[in-house]
Amino acid sequence: MKKRSLIPLLYILFLMLPIYWLVAMSFKTTGEILSGFSLFPRTWTFDNYRTIFTDPTWYWGYFNSIAYVSINTVISLTVALPAAYAFSRYRFLGDKQLFFWLLTNRMAPAAVFALPFFQLYSAVGLFDTYLAVALAHTLFNVPLAVWILEGFMSGVPKELDETAYVDGYSFPRFFVKIFLPTIRSGVGVAAFFCFMFSWVELLLAKTLTAVAAKPIAATMTKTASSAGYELGLLAAAGTLTIIPGAIVIWFVRNNIAKGFALGRV
């Protein structure tokens, strides 16, 4: 038993190393970083973080990212819930084809869509708004949300629906009062995935924004190239992007394994 637990331990160690390095870097002064190798910061500095929290171009980047990620999660779940219900409960003309077509959008390389998206969202006057990025990210989040929710909903016996109708529930009331609470872990997991893929995506988010809705990750890219490579600042900004992810994982920790299996275990 002892030997076996060594494998996950080593793996976690491997996962933590680059993260440790990023965090350690963020507390070093630029001088120390460039002067040579040091495993721990010799002189601790919070200047990098201070810069981020006092400079609006930095902290607005975080706000922008969180804003479009939240809008995207709400839109994706709102449209995916009824669709997933339909796929899990009914047969209808073209259902299988539609399901597969939705999935193909998950396969499209984002690089293919960058330029057409820029033109499309400029044409409808949404360029550089939260809504543009949120809508663009539904391209891969809605299919995924439908897929996950359908998996969880199929695990709920149909008798639940039928009993509710016999008891005189209308469909909307049944859906909100009985069905949603039953699959709430599935909804949580789907929300987690929408958050995750919208939070980590940058190519489309960067293409669709200029100033007003610019994501934090894009601010970082610009800093990396324009300000003569301020590694400490870059590391501090990177460290701060890990925190929202860590918080949301904690909320779904009990369902995370099942969630990655798209509810189909």
Add this chain to the structure above:
Amino acid sequence: MKKEYQKAWFFVLPVLLLVAFNALIPMMTVVNYSVQETFGNNLFLWEGLGWFEKILNSERFHAALGRQFLFTGLILAIEVPLGVIIALAMPRKGIWVPVCLVTMALPMLIPWNVVGAMWNIFALPDIGLLGYLMNHVLGIDYNMTQSPFAAWATIIAMDVWHWTSLVVLLAYAGLVSIPDAYYQAARIDGASSWAVFRYIQLPKMKQVLTIAILLRFMDSFNIYTEPFVLTGGGPGNSTTLLSIDLVKIALGQFDLGPAAAMSLIYFAITLFVSWLFYTLMTKDDQN
């Protein structure tokens, strides 16, 4: 058996409209570009299937495609077995389970360009932890901005770091769904641990592993941001994967026609391989 109910279409209508807006209009734009030649000033000339022919015969495309398949093949060959091994060794109950799951999922929640930047800092030859260890402790000459081999090793390591947990979590979900009675029966029969793996655990993991391989194939085949930030496609063209090459052509050189034709070929390959794989892996279930 599911009930037939055509009005269910109204339930899927919002999804259909939203995805159609995002997928069909841009796709039509791409198709439109792919058959035309542009000289700026919004001047477009009909080009027919010329671009497709040129792309399919171009050495540059073949090279990028070859690198792409090599990359995807390598990361699948490493991540899938490694993920299964780790999942098998993970604790099934107790307080360590959530700790393991949360720490393992963490890399997947980091923005992709931060992953690239993080590995860049990690691998800097004299001041990064990995670069320092390689060059000064192990004595291996390691510099990914100069050696293509080092650049490849680094992007593979980065992807293994980034995504092996996906396979672990999926395989783990499959494993915990096996009832204890199966293991008890195996113990009574005196089955070896290999037999337990081969006849109980592996079949139970088949469906989730299908999902894992599909997701890893699609995502690694479309990978752009991480290698772009880490190596920028270099040294030379050695790590220029398909997406990086595509963006170079489309936005760097603004050759919309060839870029669009390449996009469509690229998309078709992803679609075909995914479909093929999905059909092969789920064939047994239908019988």
